[in-house]
Amino acid sequence: MTLVRSDATPVIESRSGVPDLETLYRAHAPTVARWVAKLAGPLADVDDLVHEIFLVVRRRLPEFRGDAKVTTWLYRITERVAQESRRKDRFRRWFSRARHVEIERSLAPSHLTPVDEFERRQSTETVYRILDQLPGKYRNVLILFELEELSGEDIATLTGLKPATVWVHLHRARARFIAEMKRDSGRRT
Amino acid sequence: MKEPTARGSQTDADERTPIRDRWSARPSGDSDEALAGALLRSAAVVPPFPAKNLAEVAARLRSRERHVPRKWTWQIAIAVGLLLFGGALSAAVMHILRRPAVSPPAPVVPVSMPASAPARRAHSVVAPPPAPVLSPEPEPSPIVRAEETHAPRLAHSGGTPESAAAKASLEPLPPAAPASPSALAQESRLLAGAIHKLRQEHDPGQALAMLDEHRARFEAKGALEPEANVTRIEALLRLGRHDQALGLLDGLALTRAGVGREMLVARAELRAEKGRSAAALNDFNSLLSADAPPDVVSERALYGRATCRAQIGDGAGARADLEDYLTRFPTGRFADRARTLIGK
Numbered sequence: 001m002t003l004v005r006s007d008a009t010p011v012i013e014s015r016s017g018v019p020d021l022e023t024l025y026r027a028h029a030p031t032v033a034r035w036v037a038k039l040a041g042p043l044a045d046v047d048d049l050v051h052e053i054f055l056v057v058r059r060r061l062p063e064f065r066g067d068a069k070v071t072t073w074l075y076r077i078t079e080r081v082a083q084e085s086r087r088k089d090r091f092r093r094w095f096s097r098a099r100h101v102e103i104e105r106s107l108a109p110s111h112l113t114p115v116d117e118f119e120r121r122q123s124t125e126t127v128y129r130i131l132d133q134l135p136g137k138y139r140n141v142l143i144l145f146e147l148e149e150l151s152g153e154d155i156a157t158l159t160g161l162k163p164a165t166v167w168v169h170l171h172r173a174r175a176r177f178i179a180e181m182k183r184d185s186g187r188r189t
Numbered sequence: 190m191k192e193p194t195a196r197g198s199q200t201d202a203d204e205r206t207p208i209r210d211r212w213s214a215r216p217s218g219d220s221d222e223a224l225a226g227a228l229l230r231s232a233a234v235v236p237p238f239p240a241k242n243l244a245e246v247a248a249r250l251r252s253r254e255r256h257v258p259r260k261w262t263w264q265i266a267i268a269v270g271l272l273l274f275g276g277a278l279s280a281a282v283m284h285i286l287r288r289p290a291v292s293p294p295a296p297v298v299p300v301s302m303p304a305s306a307p308a309r310r311a312h313s314v315v316a317p318p319p320a321p322v323l324s325p326e327p328e329p330s331p332i333v334r335a336e337e338t339h340a341p342r343l344a345h346s347g348g349t350p351e352s353a354a355a356k357a358s359l360e361p362l363p364p365a366a367p368a369s370p371s372a373l374a375q376e377s378r379l380l381a382g383a384i385h386k387l388r389q390e391h392d393p394g395q396a397l398a399m400l401d402e403h404r405a406r407f408e409a410k411g412a413l414e415p416e417a418n419v420t421r422i423e424a425l426l427r428l429g430r431h432d433q434a435l436g437l438l439d440g441l442a443l444t445r446a447g448v449g450r451e452m453l454v455a456r457a458e459l460r461a462e463k464g465r466s467a468a469a470l471n472d473f474n475s476l477l478s479a480d481a482p483p484d485v486v487s488e489r490a491l492y493g494r495a496t497c498r499a500q501i502g503d504g505a506g507a508r509a510d511l512e513d514y515l516t517r518f519p520t521g522r523f524a525d526r527a528r529t530l531i532g533k
């Protein structure tokens with residue numbers, strides 16, 4: 001599994017050596033959208049988050065000197081925006097602001113026998129309910145490894161962590177995930 | 190900070206060992222890892238971000254306008270909430286400040302006052318006349334109609350606001366009684382509780398129980414009955430009780446706006462699932478009117494209509510819908526299936 005999938009085109013750098021926003025967007029927006037959908041969870045408004053991320057990219061682009069890989073830099077912005085979105089979501093749910101989005105997502109089947117889709121959706125909700133009990137550093141590493149199917153080395157590159165740290169986080173994330181899964185299952189039975 | 194581990198440095202060394210297998214790649218089984226893998230597999234399926242949405246976001250970025258999507262709603266709600274809270278707080282403070290006027294008479298303390306003491310000082314140690322015994326207001330019935338509580342109180346007393354205010358300033362205040370929440374407040378609290386159970390605690394069963402309580406207390410006349418219905422349908426769907434959800438949806442007069450549109454497409458899909466193709470087609474057709482926006486509801490409706498048409502033997506119609514679908518939603522969630530079905 002490569003860090004950036006084949007849907008990304010090579011980044012064309014501007015004369016200053018730093019890619020421009022348009023180029024970055026064309027090359028990385030699909031990847032960023034996939035990352036943020038997985039990091040922020042099933043209730044996230046991906047369109048808005050992608051927009052938010054690239055607004056940050058536009059604002060910070062002049063500061064980007066190319067010390068880190070573009071993907072690493074983009075991932076860090078994505079991670080922060082997703083984290084902020086989750087924080088806001090917890091708050092926003094109290095106001096039923098997400099009613100339309102939630103209903104649409106809760107009902108939208110991918111075919112006309114909604115049972116499978118319904119079960120899949122419930123499982124996804126369970127996964128994110130459990131993931132949300134994990135500390136952010138464990139949660140995100142587990143998502144990148146299990147859901148995004150990145151290798152430990154790729155995760156290290158993306159997050160800027162040492163490979164050994166990635167494995168430690170992953171081991172602990174797995175242990176916590178199992179514990180939370182059992183707790184969640186106990187609560188629901 | 191590094192987390193303490195049970196077995197010390199050996200465990201630390203174990204934890205640095207690379208993990209070569211993914212749970213999500215494991216076959217189904219009864220082990221914890223296999224169960225976790227099955228759960229994670231379901232969450233790994235994220236449809237690709239549609240090209241149409243990518244283009245829309247790009248356009249928004251180019252416009253250099255910071256899009257603030259629907260954020261005002263909750264910000265206004267917070268502001269209103271804070272204002273109400275502040276108002277309630279100041280009312281409570283005012284009430285406490287005015288309480289001495291109605292507090293029970295203090296015991297008369299025999300104080301020998303010098304004859305020269307000013308008369309007004311004597312007042313401060315003499316108990317005020319006992320407050321008149323007021324018959325307490327009858328306890329309101331727990332079932333209070335919203336219309337009753339919404340009616341201005343002065344309309345019942347027949348007085349003007351000015352005369353009422355003057356009367357209040359002259360008469361001792363009645364003993365403080367716990368405020369009874371209005372019917373609307375009770376109803377919204379109950380409904381908010383149900384939504385919380387459903388969305389935050391992911392407990393559709395409890396949400397449904399609260400909605401039943403809502404129904405029992407407010408029958409079908411609650412001011413929030415439409416919201417309660419929508420929440421009930423969502424809870425039923427989450428519980429997999431499609432028949433009941435469909436039963437409710439069948440009884441609703443759904444519009445093609447807002448939540449009604451989403452309910453309509455859900456009803457159409459459930460009707461199609463139950464083999465009620467003609468009724469489903471009616472719903473799909475109404476969703477696919479000429480002015481329908483090219484959104485996810487239209488996408489579902491178009492694909493749904495194709496399936497219904499196929500079910501009733503209208504192969505040409507189904508094919509036309511699928512081709513239309515691929516034209517309008519080339520990267521839509523049913524696009525691959527549509528291509529397979531029409532052999533493209």
